[in-house]
Amino acid sequence: MRRCGFRVPDQASEHADVPGPTEWGAGPGVGPWQGELPDDPRYDPELLREGDTRNVVDAYRYWTREAIIADIDHRRHPLHIAIENFGNDANIGAVVRTANAFAVDTVHIVGRRRWNRRGAMVTDRYQRLLHHATTAELLAFAADAGLTPVAVDNVPGSVRLEETVLPRECLLIFGQEGPGITDDAKTGSMMTVSIAQFGSTRSINAGVAAGIVMHTWISQHAGLDRAW
Numbered sequence: 444m445r446r447c448g449f450r451v452p453d454q455a456s457e458h459a460d461v462p463g464p465t466e467w468g469a470g471p472g473v474g475p476w477q478g479e480l481p482d483d484p485r486y487d488p489e490l491l492r493e494g495d496t497r498n499v500v501d502a503y504r505y506w507t508r509e510a511i512i513a514d515i516d517h518r519r520h521p522l523h524i525a526i527e528n529f530g531n532d533a534n535i536g537a538v539v540r541t542a543n544a545f546a547v548d549t550v551h552i553v554g555r556r557r558w559n560r561r562g563a564m565v566t567d568r569y570q571r572l573l574h575h576a577t578t579a580e581l582l583a584f585a586a587d588a589g590l591t592p593v594a595v596d597n598v599p600g601s602v603r604l605e606e607t608v609l610p611r612e613c614l615l616i617f618g619q620e621g622p623g624i625t626d627d628a629k630t631g632s633m634m635t636v637s638i639a640q641f642g643s644t645r646s647i648n649a650g651v652a653a654g655i656v657m658h659t660w661i662s663q664h665a666g667l668d669r670a671w
Contacts, residue, residue, distance in 0.1 A: 472496030473504055485510035498564050500671050512569055518669060519548045519571075522660050523590055523614040524653065525581055527625055528554035534620065536563035537650030543570040545657050545665075551614075553581050578627040581616070590614040594632040595656050596624040597646060601637035609636075609660045617653050620646075 474494040481491075487507045495504050503511045524542050526535055535558040542550045543566035552558065553575045560567055575581040585592050591610035595617050609615075616632060618624035623646075629635055638647060638655055647655070 476505060481505075498566065502671065508568060515546055515569060518546045520546055520661075520665060521590075521612045522547050522657070522664075523549050523551060523585070523588075524657065525551040525553055525575075525614055525616040526653075527578060527616060527618045527628060534648070534650040534653075536560055536567075538617070538653045539563040539570055539572070540566045541650075541654045541657055543567075545661050547657065549573050551575055551581055551584070553578055578616075578625055578631070581614075582627070582631040585614045592616055592628070592632040594618075594624045594628050594635040595637070595652060596629075596635055597637040597640070598623065598629075598635060601635040604636040604638050604656060604659055607634075607636055609656075609663055611664050613660060615653075615656055615660070617649055617656075620649050 472495050476491040480486075485506045487495075487505060490505045490507075499506075499511065503514070506514075522545070524538060524547050526538055535552065539550050539560075540563050543563075547570070549571040551573050554577075556574050563570075573584075575584065582592060584590075590612050592614045593609060593616065595604075595615055610633070616624060616628045618628065624635070636656070638652055640647065646652075
């Protein structure tokens with residue numbers, strides 16, 4: 444591996460051929476179960492017989508969809524994500540996939556109900572999703588649930604994400620590409636946070652920005668001993 448013209452030793456080279464818990468390794472999934480079949484209702488008889496090529500971590504191999512959802516429900520964080528009327532449907536899929544990776548409680552989609560699920564890589568099957576017709580409806584939900592809304596946008600008056608402690612019971616609100624967050628979301632949020640940038644572009648892709656802010660919340664509030 445090279446960085447800035449210098450060769451950097453690969454400190455993990457001795458483990459390079461050993462897949463991690465969230466990696467597929469040589470192929471997309473595993474084949475049929477080898478040996479005596481487990482006597483556990485969480486396992487899917489069809490997957491045990493034919494193999495499991497789904498996009499799930501190794502701990503959930505051969506489990507039924509219902510068993511996986513039930514287990515994640517015990518692991519979910521008090522973090523909610525809201526997406527305001529994204530013009531680019533692919534961004535919603537990316538946000539849902541990342542939310543699933545971080546065991547976010549619920550992803551809220553505001554505005555258009557239909558969206559392109561391809562970017563979610565079928566993780567929407569395991570992630571709680573809730574639709575709201577308007578931002579006002581979303582904010583009412585947050586108030587009833589005891590969540591603190593935090594808008595995310597690079598606008599005057601925003602505070603740096605890197606210097607901010609996010610609320611634990613939090614609703615992060617993201618706007619669409621271009622227009623950004625709506626005025627209703629700004630005024631209804633405790634604060635607006637922005638991601639520090641150093642290049643020429645005016646903004647970061649909304650799906651990428653959502654991942655950055657979600658991971659910031661995780662680093663501040665999640666118990667890493669529970670991560671895969």
